[in-house]
Amino acid sequence: MVDMDEDCQLGLESEEEEDSELSDGELQEAFAKGLLKPGLNIHVQESRKAVSNVEGLKKCLAEFKRSLPWVERLDLTNYPAIDIVAKAEGRLEQSQNNEEINTEDDFQREMYFYRQAQATVLEALPKLQKCDIPTKRPDDYFAEMAKTDQHMQKIRKKLIQKEMAMEKSEKAKKLREQRKFGKKVQVEVLQKRQKEKKAMLSAVKKYQKGMADKLDFLEGNQEGKKGVATSKPQMSKQGPNAKRRYKEQKFGFGGKKKGSKWNTKDSHNDVSSFRAKTAHGKMDNKFRKAGKKNKRPGKEARRKMKARK
Known part of the structure; x- marks a missing residue:
């Protein structure tokens, strides 16, 4: 199969070469007319001479x-x-x-x-x-446009759309800036409210503990509104209120509390308050009876007593 294909290709190439070349008769006729010259037969165009006519x-x-x-x-x-x-x-x-x-x-x-x-x-x-030809343009002269009115209207619409888009972009930019500023102001307001609330709670706690006896913080401190730092509430010059005095009387006030009941050398040697009868339970029964009061009988005992009557 390969040999047959190669033979076919060689045959076609030879046919094309034969067709492209002149036949022997044509070559003889060209030689007789003097068209053929010895050497390579290359057709060269002669340069044209310029003629000044x-x-x-x-x-x-x-x-x-x-x-x-x-x-x-x-x-x-x-x-x-x-x-x-x-x-x-x-x-x-x-x-x-x-x-x-x-x-x-x-x-x-x-x-x-x-x-x-x-x-x-x-x-x-x-x-x-x-020649009476005017060389200056009259005042009311309008040159004819190279483009039609419809085309100019399209251009005008595009310019208007572009301008509107730019305005929308500027408005959106301003709104974003305002939102950022509004958020910042809102955060500052919330922080201020939390600070005021914290100060109010601390003032209430101090009032409850008796460290302050006035309720001025409920009405609002004018100095605090103006932005001036307020001083810490101080103890009233008149002394603590009734609630604080009662607690001091009941639980004591100030001083050392941890280890207050520990014995010392003086308390260990002081035996003036010692009572032997009381300490060892040898008090007189009469004294005990005299010290007791009539105790009311219970509910069941009183019911039985009524039933006996």
Whole structure:
């Protein structure tokens, strides 16, 4: 199978080469006419010679030339205007016809164009005025737009949409800033309220403990409202209130409490309060009976007593 495919490909290539080359008869005819030359047969195009046919050019120019008035043509050929800067500086100015311009100098080249346009305007304005052609735009002149009104309306709508989007963006930015500021103020207010609440609770506790006897904190401290730090509530000059005095009488006041019932050398040697009869339970029964009061019988005993009656 491989050999057959290779033979087919070689046959096709040979056929293409035969078709591309000329036959023997055609080659003989070309040799007889002198078209074939010894060496490589390469077709070379001969260079065309430039012909300066002045008469033909003048004839062509006369064919399309039209004798139109200058107003229809508006063509001017003139030299550049006088260089005022060079004249003011006193530099020697070359003749306008033989003025040399450095084409590599951009500034000099552009100035030459500018002066030539200036000279053209100075020459054209008087001619236009002679022809009664206005050279100034009237006050109520409106140039015709290159684009249609529909296109301009679309542009106007897009500009309005863009402006509205920018306004919305600015409003959203301001709202975000206001929200941030509002959150900050809200946090400060909550902290202030918590601080006032804490101060109120501490003042109430101190009042309950008797460290203060006035309820001024319920009405609000004016100094605290103004932002001045208030002093700690002090003990009243008149002394503690009745509740504190009762607690001091009952539980004691101040001093050392831990280890207050420990014996000392003096308390150990002091036996003045010692009673032997009381300590050993040898008190007289009469004294005990005399010390007792009549005890009321119980409920069941009283019921039985009533039943006996």
